[in-house]
Amino acid sequence: MRIGIIGVGNIGSILARKIHNRFSMDVGMLFLCDRFPEKLRDFADNDKVKISDDPEKVCEQSDVIFLAVKPQDADNLLSQIASIDFSEKAVVSTMTGISVSTIQKALDAKNVARIMPNIPIDIGKGVIALYFSDSFEKARRELILKLLDPLGTVITVNEKDFPAVTALSGSGPAFIFVIIEALIDVGLKMGLSYDTSRALILDMILGSVELLKVKGNHPGEFRHIVTSPGGTTIEGIYSLEREGLRGTIMKVLFDTYSRAIDISKKASGVDNT
Ligand SMILES: NC(=O)C1=CN([C@@H]2O[C@H](COP(=O)(O)OP(=O)(O)OC[C@H]3O[C@@H](n4cnc5c(N)ncnc54)[C@H](OP(=O)(O)O)[C@@H]3O)[C@@H](O)[C@H]2O)C=CC1
Numbered sequence: 508m509r510i511g512i513i514g515v516g517n518i519g520s521i522l523a524r525k526i527h528n529r530f531s532m533d534v535g536m537l538f539l540c541d542r543f544p545e546k547l548r549d550f551a552d553n554d555k556v557k558i559s560d561d562p563e564k565v566c567e568q569s570d571v572i573f574l575a576v577k578p579q580d581a582d583n584l585l586s587q588i589a590s591i592d593f594s595e596k597a598v599v600s601t602m603t604g605i606s607v608s609t610i611q612k613a614l615d616a617k618n619v620a621r622i623m624p625n626i627p628i629d630i631g632k633g634v635i636a637l638y639f640s641d642s643f644e645k646a647r648r649e650l651i652l653k654l655l656d657p658l659g660t661v662i663t664v665n666e667k668d669f670p671a672v673t674a675l676s677g678s679g680p681a682f683i684f685v686i687i688e689a690l691i692d693v694g695l696k697m698g699l700s701y702d703t704s705r706a707l708i709l710d711m712i713l714g715s716v717e718l719l720k721v722k723g724n725h726p727g728e729f730r731h732i733v734t735s736p737g738g739t740t741i742e743g744i745y746s747l748e749r750e751g752l753r754g755t756i757m758k759v760l761f762d763t764y765s766r767a768i769d770i771s772k773k774a775s776g777v778d779n780t
């Protein structure tokens with residue numbers, strides 16, 4: 508099995524490392540392609556990894572090709588590789604807003620899948636939304652699932668849900684990191700050391716998430732249990748609701764979703780603004 512990755516940036520480099528670490532014995536060769544291949548020197552001294560700046564060559568030599576460039580680079584990349592025969596290959600795109608049908612038409616390819624990973628794939632704890640084209644051969648689907656396995660949990664979704672998934676789980680970690688930064692900083696304001704504040708916050712969040720996962724309750728039930736009458740938590744909840752935090756969070760995610768829809772429309776030529 509020969510795997511190609513075109514666009515070895517934030518996401519492509521994680522894909523490369525994860526696939527290499529898990530499958531180096533099975534993968535015949537990993538072909539990595541970036542505009543500036545000197546960025547890939549970490550992989551350079553490995554005899555199972557080939558580095559190139561030529562997407563066409565990488566597609567020619569690979570059985571499965573991941574396309575991991577920014578949406579604004581998609582047109583250019585698709586035209587660079589359009590002359591390749593994709594009939595016996597599979598293409599997996601991480602490109603936000605670029606539809607499976609756009610890729611299929613550009614490449615005359617039947618086996619095209621779309622994924623929306625998120626940054627915790629770096630430690631195998633990502634969540635990866637996946638959509639296969641109807642024409643994607645069944646046997647090759649197994650292979651793609653196997654390649655995605657070291658990244659985290661794969662959830663199959665309808666293609667129409669990609670903007671929502673992009674907002675919730677794709678961009679979501681960025682919002683969580685901002686919230687975590689704020690929580691750590693307020694620890695500093697209250698006089699705790701950075702290390703103590705960070706340790707408290709990270710384990711508080713991990714524990715809360717695990718509790719929800721293990722018990723399966725609605726989050727509101729646990730929120731209620733924590734909130735003692737006349738106690739500390741109700742003061743915070745009162746302030747949180749008066750400040751509109753719940754609405755702010757919903758708006759943040761909805762604005763992100765709207766942007767994902769805009770990017771899809773622009774990419775498909777529906778919106779020329
Ligand atoms: N970052 C994230 O958390 C997530 C990103 N995504 C999506 O995945 C895709 C990749 O994102 P990300 O990894 O952050 O982006 P990056 O910009 O970090 O990586 C893309 C890489 O592709 C290179 N590139 C662009 N065009 C070509 C080309 N024609 N041939 C070879 N290399 C090329 C870029 O080079 P140069 O820098 O020179 O342009 C860059 O190194 C995007 O579509 C993004 O929306 C999806 C989920 C999460």
Ligand SMILES: O=C(O)[C@@H]1CCC=N1
Pocket residue numbers: 603673677678
């Ligand atoms: O910011 C972006 O556009 C990409 C999509 C999801 C995460 N990063």
